[in-house]
Amino acid sequence: MFSRWLERNIKYVFPLPAVLFVLLMMVFPIAYTFRLSFYEWSMSSLVPPAWVGVENYKTLLFSDPRFMASLWRTFSFTISAVAVETVLGVGIALLFNQDFKGKNALKTLFLLPMIATPVAIGLVWMLIYEPNIGFANKVLQFLHIPPLLWLASPHQVLASLVVVDVWQWTPMIALVVLAGLSSLPTEPYEAAMVDGASRWQVLTKITLPLLQPTILVAVLLRSIDALKTFDIIYAMTAGGPDFNSETINIYSFVQGFSYFHLGMTSSLLMIFFVIVLGMSMLLVTARKRWGA
Amino acid sequence: MPNIYTIIQNSFKKVGGETVKKPKKFLRGVAMVLSLAMTLGLVAGCGTKTATPQPAATDKPYAGTQLRVVFANHPWADAIKAQLPEFEQKTGIKVNLENFFEDQLTTKLTVELTSGTTTIDAMMFRPLQEGKLFAKNGWLNDLTTQSQKDKAWDISDFNKGAIGTVTMDNKLYGVPIVTEREILYYRKDILTQNNIAVPKTLDELLAAAKKVNDPSKKLYGFVARGKLSPAVTQLSSFLYSMGGDFAKDGKATVNTPEAIKAYQTYGDLQRLYGPPGTLNMAWPEAFAVFQQGQAAFLTDADSLYTNLTDPKKSTVSDKVGFAPFPAGSAGSKPYNITSWALALNAKSKNQDATWEFIKWATSKEQVLKMQQAGNPGARESVWNNPEGLKNFPAEYAATVKESMKTSVDHDRPLVINIGPARDAVGGPIQAAIQGKDVKAAADTANAAFQAILDKEK
Numbered sequence: 001m002f003s004r005w006l007e008r009n010i011k012y013v014f015p016l017p018a019v020l021f022v023l024l025m026m027v028f029p030i031a032y033t034f035r036l037s038f039y040e041w042s043m044s045s046l047v048p049p050a051w052v053g054v055e056n057y058k059t060l061l062f063s064d065p066r067f068m069a070s071l072w073r074t075f076s077f078t079i080s081a082v083a084v085e086t087v088l089g090v091g092i093a094l095l096f097n098q099d100f101k102g103k104n105a106l107k108t109l110f111l112l113p114m115i116a117t118p119v120a121i122g123l124v125w126m127l128i129y130e131p132n133i134g135f136a137n138k139v140l141q142f143l144h145i146p147p148l149l150w151l152a153s154p155h156q157v158l159a160s161l162v163v164v165d166v167w168q169w170t171p172m173i174a175l176v177v178l179a180g181l182s183s184l185p186t187e188p189y190e191a192a193m194v195d196g197a198s199r200w201q202v203l204t205k206i207t208l209p210l211l212q213p214t215i216l217v218a219v220l221l222r223s224i225d226a227l228k229t230f231d232i233i234y235a236m237t238a239g240g241p242d243f244n245s246e247t248i249n250i251y252s253f254v255q256g257f258s259y260f261h262l263g264m265t266s267s268l269l270m271i272f273f274v275i276v277l278g279m280s281m282l283l284v285t286a287r288k289r290w291g292a
Numbered sequence: 293m294p295n296i297y298t299i300i301q302n303s304f305k306k307v308g309g310e311t312v313k314k315p316k317k318f319l320r321g322v323a324m325v326l327s328l329a330m331t332l333g334l335v336a337g338c339g340t341k342t343a344t345p346q347p348a349a350t351d352k353p354y355a356g357t358q359l360r361v362v363f364a365n366h367p368w369a370d371a372i373k374a375q376l377p378e379f380e381q382k383t384g385i386k387v388n389l390e391n392f393f394e395d396q397l398t399t400k401l402t403v404e405l406t407s408g409t410t411t412i413d414a415m416m417f418r419p420l421q422e423g424k425l426f427a428k429n430g431w432l433n434d435l436t437t438q439s440q441k442d443k444a445w446d447i448s449d450f451n452k453g454a455i456g457t458v459t460m461d462n463k464l465y466g467v468p469i470v471t472e473r474e475i476l477y478y479r480k481d482i483l484t485q486n487n488i489a490v491p492k493t494l495d496e497l498l499a500a501a502k503k504v505n506d507p508s509k510k511l512y513g514f515v516a517r518g519k520l521s522p523a524v525t526q527l528s529s530f531l532y533s534m535g536g537d538f539a540k541d542g543k544a545t546v547n548t549p550e551a552i553k554a555y556q557t558y559g560d561l562q563r564l565y566g567p568p569g570t571l572n573m574a575w576p577e578a579f580a581v582f583q584q585g586q587a588a589f590l591t592d593a594d595s596l597y598t599n600l601t602d603p604k605k606s607t608v609s610d611k612v613g614f615a616p617f618p619a620g621s622a623g624s625k626p627y628n629i630t631s632w633a634l635a636l637n638a639k640s641k642n643q644d645a646t647w648e649f650i651k652w653a654t655s656k657e658q659v660l661k662m663q664q665a666g667n668p669g670a671r672e673s674v675w676n677n678p679e680g681l682k683n684f685p686a687e688y689a690a691t692v693k694e695s696m697k698t699s700v701d702h703d704r705p706l707v708i709n710i711g712p713a714r715d716a717v718g719g720p721i722q723a724a725i726q727g728k729d730v731k732a733a734a735d736t737a738n739a740a741f742q743a744i745l746d747k748e749k
Binding site: 047261 | 395398399402403406425428429430510518519520567568569570571572581584586709711712715719722723726
């Protein structure tokens with residue numbers, strides 16, 4: 001009886017764990033956050049959430065300077081980090097595509113930052129950036145450049161964080177591009193050799209155009225990841241000094257777990273969710289148009 | 293569209309050449325069990341475990357009980373940890389201790405208590421930081437009646453101000469364990485070398501910091517917290533001593549001339565005579581500068597003094613001087629508060645055993661031991677006992693006793709929603725350190741703080 005029922009419904013039983021997982025861990029939290037974004041609640045078990053309508057969204061979008069500033073900061077962090085990472089990553093991938101001694105050992109070493117724990121990296125970089133005894137200022141001193149404040153300066157803090165992000169994530173772009181390079185067809189290169197093209201011409205007219213879809217995917221994947229950066233920023237500055245490294249992720253954490261404005265946090269995250277969703281859709285369309 | 297099932301079936305066809313009946317059935321069974329197990333696992337993951345209570349013995353009524361105790365990383369917690377075996381032996385209760393840095397502790401407690409956890413029994417908390425919120429949310433057990441019962445433990449021995457900080461709406465929500473006041477730390481050797489007397493006023497402090505400040509030799513005149521929220525408590529004594537406060541009768545007062553002068557003084561000390569990077573400093577960073585011998589003056593809580601006098605942590609352990617907070621235009625008015633207290637989770641399943649633990653940790657004997665380990669407590673009998681002062685440096689004991697006279701019972705705005713309030717009133721500190729317009733920053737801060745006050749009415 002039961003086995004016959006199973007026999008007929010096996011196509012539902014097999015995907016059940018996956019469906020349940022998605023429902024419990026993804027759909028429910030998003031739906032709950034969406035609902036909560038119309039309430040005001042301080043996590044109290046005595047005072048229930050109070051309905052405020054779109055008030056949270058209105059406050060965030062029109063009268064909260066920290067929200068707009070952090071949104072802007074999130075994008076400038078993402079764009080500058082990903083831009084530097086792409087240029088360096090493609091360059092390094094081209095380098096590793098050549099044959100030279102000790103290439104594999106170097107490649108492994110080069111990938112190490114990517115697998116290190118972000119919070120640990122943050123703590124180490126905090127020491128490097130320490131303005132009085134840190135390694136970064138010792139290097140500047142050696143080069144006869146006046147010392148910088150790094151994380152302690154409201155103007156340099158975001159750039160300092162970008163450097164850490166670049167250090168950690170350039171290998172990822174390099175890795176993706178390297179994979180793309182190894183799957184390129186050889187015929188165009190043979191033709192170019194016959195035609196007597198210079199190495200520069202080969203690079204700009206053949207390699208880069210052929211690599212374009214790969215680079216695009218790497219950039220978009222990395223952008224979505226960079227938008228979500230939280231760990232290194234929270235570990236290193238927690239948004240300071242004077243809110244100058246407060247990205248949207250840090251701001252929502254502060255609103256949620258240090259201000260206990262749970263409703264406000266939910267609306268903030270909904271706005272961010274829509275932005276990331278937009279980015280993801282861009283990725284899908286871009287891959288359809290230019291991808292293989 | 294082939295489904296997984298047919299794919300598996302086909303793969304068997306390929307491997308065996310023909311469909312074999314037994315492996316197919318076997319495989320299907322395995323796959324079914326696996327998928328059901330995963331489903332169950334997902335559902336079961338949402339449940340909670342419950343502990344089974346042990347049978348009680350007569351002399352040790354709570355023997356076998358396991359308590360989960362969540363503490364901050366604090367010298368008091370380290371000192372009490374060393375005493376735990378004594379308690380465990382006496383009562384048969386097993387104490388499982390967890391430690392967190394203070395900000396993480398607040399987050400940890402909030403998240404767990406919100407979810408209605410029953411596993412946390414006792415916790416360290418900061419009455420002025422999260423006390424109002426925790427009590428309002430019904431997370432802390434009301435200790436009023438049971439605290440009156442045990443005459444030997446004696447609640448009336450606690451300092452009145454200290455009890456005041458843990459009392460809300462006439463209900464006792466915690467037992468004070470660490471009290472603190474802001475004092476001036478200074479380097480004896482540097483003052484002697486430069487022939488400077490210990491500053492008695494903030495003007496003298498400014499002058500002295502200026503005189504000894506010599507960045508080329510890596511010696512700075514002054515260091516203190518400059519990080520947005522942590523700096524607020526240490527600014528408060530500057531504020532009171534200049535004649536200001538955060539609020540008065542429900543009105544924000546952080547843009548009064550007194551307040552602006554306080555912000556300016558605190559900011560100037562750091563901007564002109566402080567090390568680079570104070571904007572990012574909470575107490576560990578500020579103390580580190582002093583420990584490395586790179587600062588002549590430091591204003592911070594007296595309860596943290598062992599960080600400077602412990603030779604394992606400090607290179608200047610034998611050269612630290614202590615003095616009461618320098619006077620401003622309104623005199624010397626440091627805060628004098630209960631910084632840490634012990635509370636009982638209202639949902640704990642081990643109410644009585646936890647209360648035993650709290651009573652033990654705050655008993656006269658333990659408070660004496662804690663105070664001898666360098667943690668200023670709240671029991672008056674201990675403060676009046678020469679034994680209770682014997683391990684403090686003489687100058688330190690005198691400074692603390694002096695500071696207890698001129699006391700303000702809060703070191704931060706008195707609101708429930710303390711996080712945004714601290715960030716608001718901390719803004720002008722960071723403006724002052726950066727040399728920005730303090731008046732403008734104070735006006736912004738005042739408006740933001742007023743909005744928070746209005747919301748809580």
